[in-house]
Amino acid sequence: MGAGPAGLTAAYELTKHDVPVTVIEKDPSYVGGLARTVEHNGYRFDIGGHRFFSKNQEIEDLWTEVMQDEMLTRGRLSRIYYRGRFYAYPIKAFNALWNLGPVEAVRCLVSYAYAKVRPIKNPRSLEDWVRNQFGWRLYSIFFKTYTEKVWGISTKELSADWAAQRIKSLDLGLVIRSALLPKRKPRDRGEIVTTLIDRFRYPRLGPGQMWERVTSILESRGRPVLMGRTILRIEHRGGLVRTVVARNDDGAVEEYAGSQFVSSIPMRELVRLLEPAPPAPVLDAANKLGYRDFISIALMIDRPDLFPDNWIYIHDPSVKVGRIQNFKNWSPDMVPDQTKTCLGLEYFCFEGDGLWTMDDAALIDVARKELAQLGMCPPEAVFDGVVVRQQKAYPVYDDVYQARVQVIRDYLAKSLPNLHVAGRNGMHKYNNQDHSMMTALLVARAIATGSALDPWKVNADAVYHEDIRVGEKDLSGRQVPERLAGVSR
Ligand SMILES: Cc1cc2nc3c(=O)[nH]c(=O)nc-3n(C[C@H](O)[C@H](O)[C@H](O)COP(=O)(O)OP(=O)(O)OC[C@H]3O[C@@H](n4cnc5c(N)ncnc54)[C@H](O)[C@@H]3O)c2cc1C
Incomplete structure (x- = not known):
């Protein structure tokens, strides 16, 4: 379930072991999930720029295996912008x-x-x-x-x-x-x-190219990804998941039976889709998982060169934009015409808030005005724009999320052992592609070989650690701030 990095990596690995797979994706046209690359009139842009960098050599090798000479190595420049000046980052x-x-x-x-x-x-x-x-x-x-x-x-x-x-x-x-x-x-x-992180790899046509290639490989192995399928329910009986029921783009309801199921869809959604419904404490734990959402506004600008950074952090409090990506500086082939620039203005928000519900034309106008206000380019240089709203871009780590995830994990492990979770929202872990891919590789290998590999033992650096114990904090890498106990929004 899901054709993001986790779902596609699981399918890629399973087909290597000759295990027949079906991948179901709700998006009608894009694979890659949060790591997709959207195209608009020849301009390509990410949902937040995606660096390909991993301390896990197996993941680096997998990227190379799929991308071959289409993978670029890029230098990183990402500064902070505050009141008209650029500051080094890290500070x-x-x-x-x-x-x-x-x-x-x-x-x-x-x-x-x-x-x-x-x-x-x-x-x-x-x-x-x-x-x-x-x-x-x-x-x-x-x-x-x-x-x-x-x-x-x-x-x-x-x-x-x-x-x-x-x-x-x-x-x-x-x-x-x-x-x-x-x-x-x-x-x-x-x-x-640390110095190496100043360089990273990046597919010539953006991260989506990696996942488009994996999809083509799956197709060549006789396993095309089924797009535009919204999952309606996940039916289980006798302690095993039996069928995934989905509605396709034409409105027809389809049933997919299987012996093993891998979910990379958000944990909250997965639990809600189970039929019969799980016990109330499990549903309650899932319903209380939180997410931060995200809007990316791509502006096409009639200027060859605006700034040399891959992205800029906007600390200026007078504007709402949080980060600005310059996709041409990730790869020149992200724009069809080198006399133009495509910037991605990123706004962090909650689904349903004022920004989220604003119509596209108004959002493009906000982005254009903020760019001018920051002194980056005059509004009349912007000749086109497109808005991408991304639900659940960030799983929220509040002070009790771990306990909630544990309730769900325990239930799945005991009650539905043929339903496996992998990936970022699939496991409610705020991690990069490499982590999502590594968890999916382990799940796929466990299914294909019957070995007892545990995706929960992959740390934030995408490294498999046999010795991470349940409940132990993984301090090895990416950490996010946690809300103070007793403080509610
Ligand atoms: C702003 C931003 C910047 C990032 N930068 C980087 C970076 O620089 N480097 C990096 O490596 N990683 C980065 N990441 C993280 C990376 O995007 C994720 O780790 C990765 O995409 C997670 O893969 P996934 O398959 O677990 O989940 P997702 O990418 O979320 O894929 C899940 C898939 O499931 C589908 N789906 C959801 N619900 C259903 C349903 N009900 N039915 C069917 N399909 C469904 C979705 O449409 C999606 O395609 C970034 C993420 C964000 C948000």
Whole structure:
């Protein structure tokens, strides 16, 4: 169920083992899910730019196997834009203070000194923790606005733990030394990996090209992906799932019987589709899983070159846009005409809120005006635009999501052992393609070979760890802020 990276990887692996598969996808035309590439009049754009980078060599090899010489290696440039100036990302204190100018730099230093002399005792919120480390002014410029844009939650309500794990504290002595002394070579593998992230791979025609290719390979193996199928129910009997019932684009209802089922559709949806319905606590746990949604507005602009970054983080509080992608800088072939540019303005939102329900023309107008307001391009240079709304772009990690996911996992494992979950929303894990693919590979191998591989033991770096125990926090990589216990929206 689902033809995103997880569903397609599972099918690709299963067909390698000669296991017959059927892939059902609700989108009428695009494969790739969140990693699809949308096309509009020859302009191609992602739902958020997708870097192909993994610490898991097997996944890197799989990308190469499918893409061959269509995979580009690109340099990464992604800066922060704030009040008309660009700042290095990750933030470098000297560069930040220099760019802010002497008056603001002095204010930042005074506020930093004040925070050091008068720290907030026992900081609980992200706001308190970052303010203690950087001072209020640097915090409000570089952390507050963007974090709140992405998660739609005040930084007062987010837990300090996330910041403590992810954000390096500021040592002004070190800042001054590193500004004056020549750069040394990286010392260890960790530093080299960090440097490597400055380069990433990217399919010539965007991430969707990878998934279009996998779909063609499946077709050549006699297993075409069935598009435009909306799942109506997942029927089970006697402790096993028996049939998936879907409606196709023509309105006809179809039934797909099987012996093993892999779901990469959002966990909340999966549980709701089960028939008979699961026990109330399982349904309740699923209904309370939260998501952050996303709108990408692609604007076609009559300019050959606007900025050199792949993407820019917009910290400016006067606009709603959170990030701007420049797809031509990911791959020149993302635009049909090199005298033009295609930017993707990204807005983080909740399904049904003011932005989500705005009509497309109004959204394009907002994007065009914000671009002009940021001083990036005059409104009359924008000659076309298209809006893509993406539900459930980010699974939300609140303080109780793990317990809810556990209730669902336990139920599925005990009551429906032939129903397997894989992927990002399939497992409610805020991870990249490599993680989704690795979980799907393991599920497929377990089905094909009968081995006891467990996709829940894949960590955020897409590495399979036999020793991750249930309930243990995986601190190896991508972490997201968690809402403070007792704070509700
Ligand atoms: C803004 C953004 C930027 C990202 N950047 C990167 C990046 O730089 N690098 C990277 O590696 N990853 C990135 N990711 C993450 C990456 O997109 C995901 O990890 C990956 O797409 C997850 O794959 P999946 O198959 O698990 O889920 P999805 O991609 O969500 O695919 C699920 C599929 O199931 C289908 N589906 C859902 N419900 C049903 C239903 N009821 N019936 C039938 N089909 C259904 C959907 O249409 C979809 O095609 C990014 C994600 C976002 C949102």
